[in-house]
Amino acid sequence: MTIELKDVSKQYGVGNAAFLALRDVNLVLNEGDFISVIGPSGSGKTTLLNIMGCLDVPTTGTVLIDGQPTEKLGDFELSKIRKEKIGFVFQDYYLNDSMNALQNVMLPLEFSGRSNKKEEASRLLESVGLGDKLHNFPTELSGGERQRVVIARAMANKPKYLLTDEPTGNLDSVASKKILDLLRKLNSERGVSVVIITHDKDVASIAKKQIKIVDGMVV
């Protein structure tokens, strides 16, 4: 069970405005992996994560999810992969502002057609220590709490791969530790493969494997 990138390049824009954000990246995320990705700002980390999670497509090269090439898949199949196999934690802890914490976590459950969404979502929020903030809207939560809601949402459909983009970027050390403990626990207890993008060397060091990106190339 792997996510595999083969000679993946990503070009943004065309002509004079063209910019190569990833150059011939080869990478494998194995079952149970915990990989950290570090690199300077603008080096292509987020781009890499989006491509790994089938949110974006490479300009050239192939992405294989559990051995299946994705370039020929249609919207339905790609959505299915994102729904069933992948959990995202974005750089700016994106939440839906029109929904409270509980509803945000219910969202992925809704799209996979589950019936006991409410119970499941509150259980997930309890597991990240937010059992008492179920009905808070994002604006009524702290940054760290929001990030935990995001993680609960990412884990709602029990994905095998958890792709996190600077999950501790804007948090203090206490809140950061909570998030990292959570990720470690998911990795060790549930066997979830985790990718964590970070600027922070200390955060990177908790990973089993480290990758460095410079100018769109893995070095």
Added chain:
Amino acid sequence: MWWIIYAYLKRRKIRVFLTMLGIAVGVATLFTVLSISDGIDLSINQEMQGVEAQIFVIPYGHTHDRIMGIMEGEAEGNMPSSVHTQVKEIDNVKLAVPVIMKQAKFEDVKMVPVVGTTKEMGELKLWSYTGDFDGAVLGAFEAMTRAILPGDTIRLEAQTVLELEVIETLEETSTHDDHYVFIPLASAQELFGEDGNISAIFVTMENPEKAAETIAALNQIKNVDAVFAHDVFQEILDMFAVTKANIILITGIAIVAGAFTTINTMTMAVYERKKDIGLSRAVGATQMDIFTLFMVESIILSIVACVLGILIGYAFLNLYPLIVPISIGGIESSPYYSPHNVLLCFIIAYGVGTISGIYPAISAARLAPIDALRGL
């Protein structure tokens, strides 16, 4: 899915309300117009049922105005009574009822239509009273509102003053008859100073299949026009149908305007929710899921607006019966609330919701997940 839509609607109540108001006003207008026109249709039909005469014999010329006059209970008495004798002698004529109808002051209070006629009117209208026609026969409305009973005396005033004994009060018919006072022809001619004159003759036939011949024969009489009662009503109905079609067309414009409000709101919603759309796509929503969400939201907006519109229309029709002049061809009516019209409003609202939702829903579904997340 409903809870997602509800979450969005709840978060922007004012805008949702204003958007719905657009469609609601259109639906309210449509519902009002339909209810009024159905009411009018119904009244004309009722009036048709209530007319026992198969043929109207009237003075030559201005046929339409004269018939309208008869409907309104105010027709000039410029046909000599002698025509009555001629009509009676024509083949296939069963009943020939002469009438003179004009307004007179009733009990010193108000003007009412007074019909001067003969005993045959009782046969035509199937009155239960069979005695001599030597007093007043009162329509149900005047009898009831004034609590007048047979044996009472009423006072009528026009050119002269007349005191008459009431010999009969009629059952309610929901036609003009309810408002009429029937008196003997000679008394009416005296009351209106129209000696020897009548306004019209109501005719029924022995054999309705020979109607064409009968009409032809009646038209042989000098200075006389004979017309089928049903033709006259059909004419009124046709006239009204054209008016109705035009009004409904204009109402359609109001609904189209409402539809644009919805398209606008939904298109704005797509822009505002790009990030949310991206998030939903990231957690597994398909293009179809996104399309459905926006589509259903648009339809819900329209349907709820439709409910609101029908309520507004209903309130309007009830609260302002006086400023809605509902009368055509002298036939008064009140709005008729038909389930058909309610259903029609809902079907139109559903259509408006669907059409308004299509473009926003497609553009939302077409957003590439990654662009949506970036808010591009």
